Amino acid sequence: xxxxxxxxxxxxxxxxxxxxxxxxxxxxxxxxxxxxxxxxxxxxxxxxxxxxxxxxxxxxxxxxxxxxxxxxxxxxxxxxxxxxxxxxxxxxxxxxxxxxxxxxxxxxxxxxxxxxxxxxxxxxxxxxxxxxxxxxxxxxxxxxxxxxxxxxxxxxxxxxxxxxxxxxxxxxxxxxxxxxxxxxxxxxxxxxxxxxxxxxxxxxxxxxxxxxxxxxxxxxxxxxxxxxxxxxxxxxxxxxxxxxxxxxxxxxxxxxxxxxxxxxxxxxxxxxxxxxxxxxxxxxxxxxxxxxxxxxxxxxxxxxxxxxxxxxxxxxxxxxxxxxxxxxxxxxxxxxxxxxxxxxxxxxxxxx
Amino acid sequence: xxxxxxxxxxxxxxxxxxxxxxxxxxxxxxxxxxxxxxxxxxxxxxxxxxxxxxxxxxxxxxxxxxxxxxxxxxxxxxxxxxxxxxxxxxxxxxxxxxxxxxxxxxxxxxxxxxxxxxxxxxxxxxxxxxxxxxxxxxxxxxxxxxxxxxxxxxxxxxxxxxxxxxxxxxxxxxxxxxxxxxxxxxxxxxxxxxxxxxxxxxxxxxxxxxxxxxxxxxxxxxxxxxxxxxxxxxxxxxxxxxxxxxxxxxxxxxxxxxxxxxxxxxxxxxxxxxxxxxxxxxxxxxxxxxxxxxxxxxxxxxxxxxxxxxxxxxxxxxxxxxxxxxxxxxxxxxxxxxxxxxxxxxxxxxxx
DNA sequence: TTGATTTATTGGAACGTTCCATTTAGTAGC
DNA sequence: GCTACTAAATGGAACGTTCCAATAAATCAA
Numbered sequence: 108x109x110x111x112x113x114x115x116x117x118x119x120x121x122x123x124x125x126x127x128x129x130x131x132x133x134x135x136x137x138x139x140x141x142x143x144x145x146x147x148x149x150x151x152x153x154x155x156x157x158x159x160x161x162x163x164x165x166x167x168x169x170x171x172x173x174x175x176x177x178x179x180x181x182x183x184x185x186x187x188x189x190x191x192x193x194x195x196x197x198x199x200x201x202x203x204x205x206x207x208x209x210x211x212x213x214x215x216x217x218x219x220x221x222x223x224x225x226x227x228x229x230x231x232x233x234x235x236x237x238x239x240x241x242x243x244x245x246x247x248x249x250x251x252x253x254x255x256x257x258x259x260x261x262x263x264x265x266x267x268x269x270x271x272x273x274x275x276x277x278x279x280x281x282x283x284x285x286x287x288x289x290x291x292x293x294x295x296x297x298x299x300x301x302x303x304x305x306x307x308x309x310x311x312x313x314x315x316x317x318x319x320x321x322x323x324x325x326x327x328x329x330x331x332x333x334x335x336x337x338x339x340x341x342x343x344x345x346x347x348x349x350x351x352x353x354x355x356x357x358x359x360x361x362x363x364x365x366x367x368x369x370x371x372x373x374x375x376x377x378x379x380x381x382x383x384x385x386x387x388x389x390x391x392x393x394x395x396x397x398x399x400x401x402x403x404x405x406x407x408x409x410x411x412x413x414x415x416x417x418x419x420x421x422x423x424x425x426x427x428x429x430x431x432x433x434x435x436x437x438x439x440x441x442x443x444x445x446x447x448x449x450x451x452x453x454x455x456x457x458x459x
Numbered sequence: 460x461x462x463x464x465x466x467x468x469x470x471x472x473x474x475x476x477x478x479x480x481x482x483x484x485x486x487x488x489x490x491x492x493x494x495x496x497x498x499x500x501x502x503x504x505x506x507x508x509x510x511x512x513x514x515x516x517x518x519x520x521x522x523x524x525x526x527x528x529x530x531x532x533x534x535x536x537x538x539x540x541x542x543x544x545x546x547x548x549x550x551x552x553x554x555x556x557x558x559x560x561x562x563x564x565x566x567x568x569x570x571x572x573x574x575x576x577x578x579x580x581x582x583x584x585x586x587x588x589x590x591x592x593x594x595x596x597x598x599x600x601x602x603x604x605x606x607x608x609x610x611x612x613x614x615x616x617x618x619x620x621x622x623x624x625x626x627x628x629x630x631x632x633x634x635x636x637x638x639x640x641x642x643x644x645x646x647x648x649x650x651x652x653x654x655x656x657x658x659x660x661x662x663x664x665x666x667x668x669x670x671x672x673x674x675x676x677x678x679x680x681x682x683x684x685x686x687x688x689x690x691x692x693x694x695x696x697x698x699x700x701x702x703x704x705x706x707x708x709x710x711x712x713x714x715x716x717x718x719x720x721x722x723x724x725x726x727x728x729x730x731x732x733x734x735x736x737x738x739x740x741x742x743x744x745x746x747x748x749x750x751x752x753x754x755x756x757x758x759x760x761x762x763x764x765x766x767x768x769x770x771x772x773x774x775x776x777x778x779x780x781x782x783x784x785x786x787x788x789x790x791x792x793x794x795x796x797x798x799x800x801x802x803x804x805x806x807x808x809x810x811x
Numbered sequence: 812t813t814g815a816t817t818t819a820t821t822g823g824a825a826c827g828t829t830c831c832a833t834t835t836a837g838t839a840g841c
Numbered sequence: 842g843c844t845a846c847t848a849a850a851t852g853g854a855a856c857g858t859t860c861c862a863a864t865a866a867a868t869c870a871a
Binding site for chain 3: 258
């Protein structure tokens with residue numbers, strides 16, 4: 108049975124026959140205490156079942172050792188990996204990060220941020236929810252709390268960002284498709300309230316432009332960033348008068364959806380229609396056919412974000428440089444050459 | 460620029476021309492304060508950019524509003540869904556749960572639990588890491604902190620458990636396979652340090668026994684509980700002198716791995732070899748072929764766990780009843796009838 | 812008007828820790 | 842034996858809140 112009142116350093120002090128200050132010193136691992144006294148105290152701590160009250164300590168210390176991680180969608184393995192990467196580095200710094208999920212809901216995000224601040228976190232790593240208002244972080248900024256954004260950025264904000272090179276990733280992927288002979292391409296999924304969307308779409312467009320694809324052959328179908336969204340996009344695309352032959356998808360989930368929809372129609376992804384994903388989640392490698400995708404190293408970005416945060420805390424600053432992570436295209440089986448284009452090219456290849 | 464020192468209720472009091480006690484009352488939404496005074500105070504709160512210090516408050520209040528959620532593997536969507544289910548109910552109770560990941564590492568788990576306790580959580584929902592020692596929760600129990608286990612239980616522990624009916628799920632799935640004509644079955648994946656493993660394996664064995672499968676035809680191949688583990692299991696099984704024709708997999712990840720390995724060998728899951736998964740993660744439905752699996756409703760179990768926790772906190776008890784969630788077999792395309800058995804049965808069907 | 816009652820507000824102590832300034836004990840130098 | 846110093850341990854104030862008991866102001870009953 109638990110003692111009614113929880114033990115405090117006073118109880119330990121009494122038990123060990125020293126003063127509360129001595130106990131406090133031992134707790135902090137101070138070298139000022141004679142080793143035998145220290146071990147006497149430690150024994151007492153064990154005996155009374157003491158648990159340290161960090162809240163009380165922070166009242167004096169002014170800097171906690173907890174860091175908040177705010178994730179917009181934990182069920183997306185992509186973000187979960189990001190979280191795991193961060194945890195790895197915090198762990199070795201003796202910090203336990205607390206993760207909170209916003210489920211892509213700005214209102215929930217507000218609550219979560221408030222709660223984390225009240226808890227006295229030392230810093231915040233945030234992957235902001237879609238639809239976050241520009242002012243959502245003002246309070247936190249004026250409080251002087253270090254914040255870094257991961258994966259996503261807000262339209263106008265001075266908060267440092269750790270994110271993959273979305274533009275370049277999309278460019279690479281699109282160039283790959285064009286190189287395979289595709290001449291009518293589409294960008295699947297996402298919506299314009301996300302900065303990431305504009306970055307990836309920008310890369311797609313630039314690749315089309317510089318590689319001689321006319322603007323009217325660079326299509327865009329917006330949609331949910333989920334499997335379901337991918338299914339919808341594909342159906343929209345194939346219903347067009349002159350359908351595209353290859354798609355760059357906003358993310359892997361959309362790509363999986365699109366491949367699924369192809370199969371449903373009796374078309375084989377990779378041979379009848381080319382698909383490239385984005386993010387390269389673990390599943391991409393194991394899919395049938397294996398998905399060609401832009402790898403962004405989310406765990407690595409998580410680690411990077413954690414390092415930046417640690418540095419900010421240590422140097423008591425609220426500013427840091429952005430970090431744009433390298434990406435690379437992992438070519439697998441989901442995009443072969445365009446058949447129709449090849450035929451067309453055979454007949455009229457010398458005209459362009 | 461942030462004010463050097465952070466604002467306290469005293470600052471608000473000065474700003475609003477009232478006493479600190481009044482401010483405190485307003486903060487707590489007490490009805491004792493005259494509405495106009497309250498709004499004057501609220502304005503001051505806004506003006507000075509105040510953030511509530513929950514640590515200081517808890518020093519007096521003795522019960523915090525934070526609940527810790529300790530998850531053994533966040534990258535497994537199954538556990539992520541569990542977390543999301545819990546969050547849903549805590550949110551509507553005005554509580555922000557903090558999630559921490561143990562990455563299936565008992566040492567890490569120890570750190571995480573310690574940190575959460577120091578933070579003064581009101582309760583803990585834990586999906587314990589594999590290899591957790593029986594004594595790992597003793598300190599927490601003697602501290603009188605409410606704990607509930609989710610999904611997994613510890614061998615000998617009085618802590619309430621919220622988990623699916625693993626035995627019955629495995630029984631149903633196995634019976635399904637037997638009903639399809641399979642006469643030589645295998646259980647894939649998992650290892651005996653997990654209580655869940657024994658439960659599921661028990662259901663498998665009972666089904667075999669009661670439906671007339673000889674013990675020597677109910678095989679077991681242990682392995683990692685991942686895609687990779689599934690690949691290994693399948694290869695082991697097919698290398699046997701008399702290979703099985705159907706497998707019940709420890710979880711869906713193992714099942715995906717097994718299906719992958721089948722494909723690699725040119726065998727078609729569902730027609731050449733039957734596979735049933737366990738957990739029914741979102742992906743199961745979208746796989747090719749769609750995976751027959753035992754649905755456990757992890758989000759629902761998460762909600763249940765959260766409710767139990769809330770009730771425990773409210774009634775200041777540390778005990779509660781276990782809750783075994785209903786399961787049901789979702790039949791999809793990954794297990795057709797056994798071809799070989801059917802032939803054999805045709806010849807000697809009347810003998811049994 | 813007076814006392815009783817209600818309503819709104821307030822000051823002080825307490826919560827469990829850290830940090831600073833002291834005190835105490837022990838050692839060294841002379 | 843005295844001072845000077847170091848090492849080890851200590852008491853008190855402070856951190857930002859809540860809660861209780863107390864006060865002040867307003868209303869009511871007589």
